[in-house]
Amino acid sequence: MNNAIRGPKIVICTTPIRPVPTDYPPFGSMAIIQALRGAGYDPVFYDIDGLRPTFESVEEYFTREQPDVLGISAVVSTAYAYTKRLARMVKRVSPKTRIILGGNLAASAEILHRLAGIDYCVSGEGEVVAVNLMNYLSRRIERALGGDDFVALRAIPGISFLDADGRLVFTGFEAKIPAEDFIEPDYTILEKESRIENFIVDPLTRQDFAWDPRTSQPHRKGKKVATVVTTKGCVARCTFCHRWDKGYRTRPVDHIVRQIQHLKDRYNVGFIMFSDENFGSDRQLVNELIEAIKPLDVLYIVGGVRCRTVDPDLLKRLKDSGCTAVYYGMESGSTRILQVMEKNATLEHNRNAARWTAEAGLYTIYQLVLGMPGESAETIRETTEFFKEATALLPEPPLMRMSINFIQALPGTPVYEYARHIGEIGKTLAEEEKYLELISDINAADETKFINFTDWDYLTVQSWRRRMTIDCFTHYMRAKGLPGPSLKDIYRHLILPRISPKEYERLRRESQETLGYEQGGYFNLQRSLHYEIIGTYFYALRTPLIWAWLLKQEFKRLGPRRFASRLAETIRRRVAGPTHDAYADYRSLRKVVDAIVPKPATPDEMAMAPFRAGR
Numbered sequence: 158m159n160n161a162i163r164g165p166k167i168v169i170c171t172t173p174i175r176p177v178p179t180d181y182p183p184f185g186s187m188a189i190i191q192a193l194r195g196a197g198y199d200p201v202f203y204d205i206d207g208l209r210p211t212f213e214s215v216e217e218y219f220t221r222e223q224p225d226v227l228g229i230s231a232v233v234s235t236a237y238a239y240t241k242r243l244a245r246m247v248k249r250v251s252p253k254t255r256i257i258l259g260g261n262l263a264a265s266a267e268i269l270h271r272l273a274g275i276d277y278c279v280s281g282e283g284e285v286v287a288v289n290l291m292n293y294l295s296r297r298i299e300r301a302l303g304g305d306d307f308v309a310l311r312a313i314p315g316i317s318f319l320d321a322d323g324r325l326v327f328t329g330f331e332a333k334i335p336a337e338d339f340i341e342p343d344y345t346i347l348e349k350e351s352r353i354e355n356f357i358v359d360p361l362t363r364q365d366f367a368w369d370p371r372t373s374q375p376h377r378k379g380k381k382v383a384t385v386v387t388t389k390g391c392v393a394r395c396t397f398c399h400r401w402d403k404g405y406r407t408r409p410v411d412h413i414v415r416q417i418q419h420l421k422d423r424y425n426v427g428f429i430m431f432s433d434e435n436f437g438s439d440r441q442l443v444n445e446l447i448e449a450i451k452p453l454d455v456l457y458i459v460g461g462v463r464c465r466t467v468d469p470d471l472l473k474r475l476k477d478s479g480c481t482a483v484y485y486g487m488e489s490g491s492t493r494i495l496q497v498m499e500k501n502a503t504l505e506h507n508r509n510a511a512r513w514t515a516e517a518g519l520y521t522i523y524q525l526v527l528g529m530p531g532e533s534a535e536t537i538r539e540t541t542e543f544f545k546e547a548t549a550l551l552p553e554p555p556l557m558r559m560s561i562n563f564i565q566a567l568p569g570t571p572v573y574e575y576a577r578h579i580g581e582i583g584k585t586l587a588e589e590e591k592y593l594e595l596i597s598d599i600n601a602a603d604e605t606k607f608i609n610f611t612d613w614d615y616l617t618v619q620s621w622r623r624r625m626t627i628d629c630f631t632h633y634m635r636a637k638g639l640p641g642p643s644l645k646d647i648y649r650h651l652i653l654p655r656i657s658p659k660e661y662e663r664l665r666r667e668s669q670e671t672l673g674y675e676q677g678g679y680f681n682l683q684r685s686l687h688y689e690i691i692g693t694y695f696y697a698l699r700t701p702l703i704w705a706w707l708l709k710q711e712f713k714r715l716g717p718r719r720f721a722s723r724l725a726e727t728i729r730r731r732v733a734g735p736t737h738d739a740y741a742d743y744r745s746l747r748k749v750v751d752a753i754v755p756k757p758a759t760p761d762e763m764a765m766a767p768f769r770a771g772r
């Protein structure tokens with residue numbers, strides 16, 4: 158840390174994401190803290206996500222600390238509800254605190270400024286912007302100046318705020334940081350100000366390491382897993398994906414190696430999760446990395462790989478150099494939907510990646526997104542056929558290898574703009590805020606809050622995932638001649654929790670099923686014995702059984718009146734058939750949005766335009 162401490166009292170905090178903290182370090186907050194420390198400031202880190210204090214404790218904290226500046230890192234837009242509650246509370250208990258917000262939620266800048274009490278949003282990469290903004294704030298705080306100097310604020314790229322007339326201003330994105338200048342994460346921040354054990358974890362808790370016999374080699378005993386990122390950004394621009402980083406930047410390999418060596422030396426790390434948004438699109442980097450990682454003798458997994466970037470030789474070389482798992486975003490088995498997504502990859506790429514990954518003996522979990530505009534019973538059939546073929550390649554029954562999610566329209570994406578335009582979200586700030594509140598704290602596996610973009614009714618769309626899961630499961634079990642769940646399994650998992658919850662809990666603990674795993678873990682896996690029972694014993698009756706299961710769940714959730722109207726919608730659609738086909742040509746949703754969404758007209762709309770367009 159820099160010794161020449163100056164300036165205001167600063168707190169940087171995270172917001173809770175998911176029911177339990179994940180092992181992904183708060184890299185955004187760490188980068189900002191390190192940049193500010195490098196510039197001579199001394200921010201304190203309050204890792205609300207990692208530490209999970211009650212809201213009352215958070216309130217006590219801010220009442221006591223009275224920071225001059227609070228920087229909230231809101232990594233995902235689903236953090237809106239918590240962020241608003243937090244910002245409102247801080248303004249109440251510590252009125253002098255100026256609140257900055259960074260992270261992907263800043264794509265909703267206008268709502269944050271007007272409705273949530275955020276003073277300044279930092280959009281995009283924040284290291285340089287945070288320092289510039291802090292220099293400005295510290296000058297004002299030192300001189301005890303209230304309000305803002307809007308001329309000075311306008312000169313800071315990368316921020317948004319409301320000006321003296323209450324108009325939204327965005328100063329344009331700050332220039333990108335060259336990859337060789339990326340700040341290496343300083344894990345001592347997590348040691349001192351969070352819980353390092355959340356982020357440096359046991360590889361045996363992860364199936365993607367545990368399954369590989371190399372993990373049990375004696376010299377790896379006791380070694381831990383850590384997360385490392387090798388790139389920023391992505392080469393594609395999928396129409397459902399929001400990113401702050403334009404383009405694709407790769408870290409120099411010697412920096413990556415240095416970081417891994419440090420993690421090995423200081424934290425006894427022997428396993429690495431490369432958790433890039435898009436790993437492997439720069440073949441030269443991958444080739445160099447494969448060679449450089451061998452002498453380090455670590456095992457590793459890679460995430461965010463695009464199917465079109467792999468081939469059998471690459472996968473073999475990855476495996477030989479210590480890789481145990483490769484994760485792709487295949488998203489769909491329908492060529493038409495891949496086009497709507499602007500995935501810039503074909504069904505053939507997906508097929509090849511699945512086959513070659515299995516042949517290379519690498520672990521993977523297939524990830525799909527259902528319900529894009531244009532999704533229909535036919536595209537679902539195509540995806541199911543692809544998925545049956547892909548899951549048949551797996552060395553184990555596929556239930557824990559299928560991550561099937563529903564499209565979640567998030568700010569800064571064509572899907573979100575499309576939803577606004579067709580009236581599914583609404584165009585006023587209040588309507589947009591209502592939507593952000595609806596999706597707060599949920600994940601994409603949630604089948605009750607997605608926007609239905611398809612021509613089919615909500616219940617039918619909900620049933621698609623169940624049907625696909627059962628079809629793939631049964632296809633696999635029959636092809637391999639495997640038995641389904643035994644009566645003992647059914648008793649243990651379905652009947653025991655009802656008749657003796659305590660005994661069930663005891664057995665659950667004994668078998669080391671962790672909470673995160675039960676809640677679906679990182680991949681939102683659907684782990685229900687219902688699938689196995691229907692798929693094994695009642696496959697011919699799956700349609701009525703899936704509907705009975707779904708209707709029971711929805712009746713309980715919605716109550717009689719809302720349930721009745723949803724059921725009526727289903728009957729209407731079933732009788733009349735799909736109403737229209739908005740996607741006759743199945744072109745990229747970005748093109749559709751460009752054609753139908755009016756150009757920004759007011760100053761506020763113009764200021765929001767860069768966020769709405771995405772990068």
Ligand code: B12
Nearest residue numbers: 181185228230233234259260261279282283399599600601
């Ligand atoms: C790790 C991660 C997670 C982790 C978060 C764990 C954690 N403790 O942070 C988990 C697994 C929980 C997660 C979940 C989800 N995620 Co996620 N996730 C990521 C991922 C891969 C990395 C985030 C990261 O650390 N990046 C690296 C840091 C350095 O970048 P950064 O956070 O953006 O920070 C920079 C700036 O934003 C800014 N900044 C950030 N904070 C601050 C604070 C201040 C004060 C300032 C000034 C600046 C600033 O400066 C930083 C340095 O440049 C990103 C993709 C990506 N590469 O960013 C997706 C991403 C953030 N996730 C995304 C999504 C969609 C989700 C889900 C909603 C998916 C889903 N539908 O289920 C869920 C959340 C819902 C839920 N209930 O689960 C989207 C967010 C889009 C959006 N507009 O919300 C992203 C961008 C992926 C994508 N491209 O679509 N995710």
Ligand code: SF4
Nearest residue numbers: 391393394395398434
């Ligand atoms: S979904 Fe994946 S491939 Fe598509 S733009 Fe996002 S990170 Fe890139």
